[in-house]
Amino acid sequence: MKHSAVRQTIIDTASDLFYNNGYNLTGINEVIKEAGIAKATLYSHFKSKDELCSAYLQHKHGTFLEAFDTYVNDVPKGKKRITAIFDFLKEFYESEGFNGCWCINTISEIPKEKIELRTEIKNQKNEFRDVLLNIIKDSLPELKPKKKKELANQIYLLYEGAVSESFLHGEVWPIDSAQSICKILLA
Amino acid sequence: MKHSAVRQTIIDTASDLFYNNGYNLTGINEVIKEAGIAKATLYSHFKSKDELCSAYLQHKHGTFLEAFDTYVNDVPKGKKRITAIFDFLKEFYESEGFNGCWCINTISEIPKEKIELRTEIKNQKNEFRDVLLNIIKDSLPELKPKKKKELANQIYLLYEGAVSESFLHGEVWPIDSAQSICKILLA
DNA sequence: TACAAAACAGACAAGTCTGTCTACTAAATT
DNA sequence: AATTTAGTAGACAGACTTGTCTGTTTTGTA
Structure with a gap:
């Protein structure tokens, strides 16, 4: 080996x-x-175990972003692609071993002093927010830059809330709820 | 003593x-x-420590609900009261020792087998959702029951997402973002 | 004042944890 | 074929964990 x-x-x-x-x-x-x-x-x-934790977070982030990109880019540009974000999440939720967000889980477990891990987590979330922003840029190019960023933040918030809450309750409705709000924001 | x-x-x-x-x-x-x-x-x-954990969760829930009710009931009924939910959260966020949601934090820390604690957490969240539903019933009596429940779920989702994300990033914008979405839902 | 309940201090058991170290073996390269 | 590299197995140190137990002291009540 x-x-x-x-x-x-x-x-x-x-x-x-x-x-x-x-x-x-x-x-x-x-x-x-x-x-x-x-x-x-x-x-x-x-x-150290911390270093392994860092590798774990990066591994999860990498495989997630790849699966996310693959799924979303398969949907035609436009509002459809944006709402498809939540279809992806539904598949993620239904997949075996879904356990919520590894960032949220990990941040609850490590002491405040471990700032390297905490910044790693923040960076992942900011990168994901950038990914969402790029989807919006591609799908709704007519929007003003400020509006694009605002929308990215809103969808990010809905997505993250839906991950946590669907896991906590063990029910799909938070994802449906998030998607329905997303559609209102796009109308 | x-x-x-x-x-x-x-x-x-x-x-x-x-x-x-x-x-x-x-x-x-x-x-x-x-x-x-x-x-x-x-x-x-x-x-056992678990039993103390249960008492901890109930204590947090109790003091939270009390502060929440006091704050929200001080705002006149109507849309104002509903959006005030996020003003309360902003105060909560800015208060000393804010550390996100104790339910989410705890659920990340305990093994899956401890179902008593996990159901305690679910019950708290469902109770909070009921509190939100009652605020909506008081403030927007003209809505149909189904619409009320839907709105309660949506606001719940926004609130919970805002708690987690404002804590994770250490920034207020998720709360502002949640509140702005809430206003759109009420329009 | 006497008694019982409740709290104190802390040793202890039995187990967990991370991280280090030694000694040995297998594989790959020179 | 000799040497270096990368792995195995697992003992060990040292510090933690929860929970129990003994014995003492304080406190409230009758």
Whole structure:
């Protein structure tokens, strides 16, 4: 097994465990057991659990953005593409192992002092907001720049609220509700 | 010090620590040290940390609902009262020790198996949704029942999203954004 | 004043955690 | 074929965790 493949195995395993069972509730011993590697191997790739946490967040972010882009770009430009954001979320919600937002989950678990992780999370959210802004730019080019940014923020807020609340209640209605508001904003 | 007063001291202290520093990151030893009580005393009032967690959630919920009701009922009935919900949130956000939503934070920290705590959280959110519904019933009696419920869900979603996101970013704009959407929904 | 309830202080058990280290083995490269 | 690199296995340190238990002291009441 290649060096980089081992690293990826660790990240994949840790991501599943951290996301499904919680960061603090998942011990390093569980990660190495599940990944089938030795402890020293893990610590040769990551110098601390925090560093592994950072890799976990980036991994989730990367795979999410890719799936999101693929889904949304498949929908024709315009209002349809924008509301399709919530169709994507519905698929995400219904997919096995949905556990809400890893950013929100992680930020609840780590102490305030760990600013590197906290800025990583903020950066992810800002990047996602930029992605939404670009969709709006593509789909509604006639809007003024200020209006575009405002709309991006609004849709971001609806999306994030829908993720958290659909998970908390274990029900779809928050996603439907968010989508219906989105349609009103586009009217 | 009265028996019930000791109990309240424990709850107050634990609530501050759990909410500010996280549930799992706060040890029982820290709670008893801060509260100035003996460990046996704590365990005579609460048979486990989980039970204390439940008391913490209920305490937060109670004081929140009281402050919320007081604030909102001070605003004249009608659309004004509804949008005032977000003015309350802004005050909450700016208050010292704001740390997002205790429900979302706690649900990220506890294992899936602890269904008592998870249902406690769901119940709190459903109760809050009912409070919002009653505000709408009082303020917009002319709406059809179905429309009222729909609006309550939408405002609930906006509120919860605004709490999480204002905390995550450490910025007010999500609250402003939520309020502006709310005004559109009421127009 | 006597008694009972309740709180105190803190040792202790039994287990968790992260991270380090040693010793050994397998694989890849020179 | 020899050497270096990357992995395995797991003991260990040291610090944490929750919860129990013993014994003492304070407090409120009858």
